[in-house]
Amino acid sequence: MVSAEPLLEVSDLAVTLHTPQGPLRAAEGVSFAVAAAEAVGLVGESGSGKSVAMRAILGLLPRGSTVSGSVRFAGRELVGVAERQLAPIRGREISMIFQDPMTALNPIRRIGGQIGEVLRIQLGWNRRRASAHARELLARVEIAEPDRVLRQFPHQLSGGMRQRVLIAMALACQPRLILCDEPTTALDVTTQDQILALLRRASDESGAAMIFVSHDLAVVRQLCSRVLVMYAGRLVEMGPIGPVFADPRHAYTAALLRSLPAIDGPRQPPVSIGGELPDRFRPPSGCRFRTRCTVADDSCASLPSTLLPVDGERGSACIHAATGLPDRGAESGVSR
Amino acid sequence: MSSNDVPPIELRGLRKEFRLPGLRGRARAARTQVAVAGVDLTVSRGEIVGLVGESGCGKSTLARCVVGMYSPTAGEVLLDGHPVGTRRSSADRRRVQMVFQDPASALNPALRVRDMLAELLRVHRLVPSSDIAGRCAELLESVGLDAGFLDVFPHALSGGQRQRVNIARALALEPDVVVADEVVSALDVSVQAAVLNVLLDLRARLGLSILFISHNLAVVRQVCDRVAVMYAGEIVELADVDTLFAEPRHDYTRRLLAAIPRISGDHAQSVPSGQSVPSGQSVPSGQSVPSG
Numbered sequence: 168m169v170s171a172e173p174l175l176e177v178s179d180l181a182v183t184l185h186t187p188q189g190p191l192r193a194a195e196g197v198s199f200a201v202a203a204a205e206a207v208g209l210v211g212e213s214g215s216g217k218s219v220a221m222r223a224i225l226g227l228l229p230r231g232s233t234v235s236g237s238v239r240f241a242g243r244e245l246v247g248v249a250e251r252q253l254a255p256i257r258g259r260e261i262s263m264i265f266q267d268p269m270t271a272l273n274p275i276r277r278i279g280g281q282i283g284e285v286l287r288i289q290l291g292w293n294r295r296r297a298s299a300h301a302r303e304l305l306a307r308v309e310i311a312e313p314d315r316v317l318r319q320f321p322h323q324l325s326g327g328m329r330q331r332v333l334i335a336m337a338l339a340c341q342p343r344l345i346l347c348d349e350p351t352t353a354l355d356v357t358t359q360d361q362i363l364a365l366l367r368r369a370s371d372e373s374g375a376a377m378i379f380v381s382h383d384l385a386v387v388r389q390l391c392s393r394v395l396v397m398y399a400g401r402l403v404e405m406g407p408i409g410p411v412f413a414d415p416r417h418a419y420t421a422a423l424l425r426s427l428p429a430i431d432g433p434r435q436p437p438v439s440i441g442g443e444l445p446d447r448f449r450p451p452s453g454c455r456f457r458t459r460c461t462v463a464d465d466s467c468a469s470l471p472s473t474l475l476p477v478d479g480e481r482g483s484a485c486i487h488a489a490t491g492l493p494d495r496g497a498e499s500g501v502s503r
Numbered sequence: 504m505s506s507n508d509v510p511p512i513e514l515r516g517l518r519k520e521f522r523l524p525g526l527r528g529r530a531r532a533a534r535t536q537v538a539v540a541g542v543d544l545t546v547s548r549g550e551i552v553g554l555v556g557e558s559g560c561g562k563s564t565l566a567r568c569v570v571g572m573y574s575p576t577a578g579e580v581l582l583d584g585h586p587v588g589t590r591r592s593s594a595d596r597r598r599v600q601m602v603f604q605d606p607a608s609a610l611n612p613a614l615r616v617r618d619m620l621a622e623l624l625r626v627h628r629l630v631p632s633s634d635i636a637g638r639c640a641e642l643l644e645s646v647g648l649d650a651g652f653l654d655v656f657p658h659a660l661s662g663g664q665r666q667r668v669n670i671a672r673a674l675a676l677e678p679d680v681v682v683a684d685e686v687v688s689a690l691d692v693s694v695q696a697a698v699l700n701v702l703l704d705l706r707a708r709l710g711l712s713i714l715f716i717s718h719n720l721a722v723v724r725q726v727c728d729r730v731a732v733m734y735a736g737e738i739v740e741l742a743d744v745d746t747l748f749a750e751p752r753h754d755y756t757r758r759l760l761a762a763i764p765r766i767s768g769d770h771a772q773s774v775p776s777g778q779s780v781p782s783g784q785s786v787p788s789g790q791s792v793p794s795g
Contacts, residue, residue, distance in 0.1 A: 212691040357759065360762035382692070
């Protein structure tokens, strides 16, 4: 399924953010590849480094952050290159859809102008051509009255409508990769359902690859064929989504799946992962999940946590992956 | 249920309207927004009732009417069978407490946990001043935090710990009813469960009645005994939790359940409903629910 040359290849990506409390290693040792037209989910909880990793791909981190490692997109290196060279890639070859559709849109400009701007700047189109195409894009994201919406301001639209506008903008230049950072988290469940269906159709039609970042495993399950799981700045597990969710090979993935409330099957009391996220400035040695893990032993503290292959296409950073984890098979109580 | 069968809280025909600003005269009457359109609801002793619905359906307005932050336009709130007026006595106010969605903004950043709790106990004269320290530790313990957290400021707490402090603060006033408004939606799934277990434990130990407001149906299914589904200011379905999830009766409930992404199975065959859910504002009076 992965062709010879992946569309995106991230290797050993590390990001250090500079905070008032000192340097913060927000992500490290992140390596993965995305094939053309593939939909990959990136899941993790707050502070896992998933959004930081996404922003690092496009060089959208706050000033003063340091990025090391390599991000190769269609044969070009994106880490360490000048802003000037990134600008034509952003929005045109790689676009991004953000979580909050209110802050991602300019509140004092009409929708038509904002979509048109993307086309004018990235493709050098004139105003007339850009605005005609903007209308077409809105129709593509299933906005019922595109002509009216073009003249409206963001505050006049509902959250779902704003997210449709952002999707239209992301599709405007027919990018080869779309990065989605929690695009449905702020939406109601029925609106989320519609937006997910729209994203699926849009990526099918355009053939664009997608990285879908979310803390919601079920949402990722709906959209993606492969999943990456991050915890405390590191990738801990990856693989085809069905097998990973059915039979997780990292203690964190297993615990996360157990903690999800089920909507079908027998009712079960809430199961939490004990403890709290580790201190981000002083993460534990070895496996970062070991402080909350039920199967951790002494060897977990000393071994480097790198993703090792399991079962061919899959990878896990858990040294107990091979010997088996307790209570595997989070799907046992969850059926459709 | 304990000695008496009178529910600690009952809503009768509760209605709340808001006037939208900016217009005068006759047009003004037309710009009245009905947030809660006549709701009857009872929470028994030791019962957890879920209130679900989408943004703008009126669930938070309802919650605010229950705790007395808003006074209803019409209808009544009854505590232990007696109606409370628009000005509640301090005893009545104490009996219904609220826990808010955002655990960070609900806590005063300049106060240590100890001071927040002690202030409540002093103002309401709940325990003699010599017992305040002990009671603070006891409250934290009841939400699963050790006394070491008493001297901590909110910024040093994680989201889950902050929400537990919020619950402890609500408990300080020894309420009969707690209104929990989206208490876990700002939390990661791995810590959500811990906070939910605190609520379940309090219900079991103290016989607390909880009105549990959430847009997350999976969470509601885990903790609630009965569920009320709210749409455009009205309760369109009320059933015990197993019945509601197994045999939803109302079209809107069915749509809500169908829209939940599942962790198992293949890509959902999502059927676009073709109609968006109205926000409270765009709903004409006498709004009926679309038969989807």
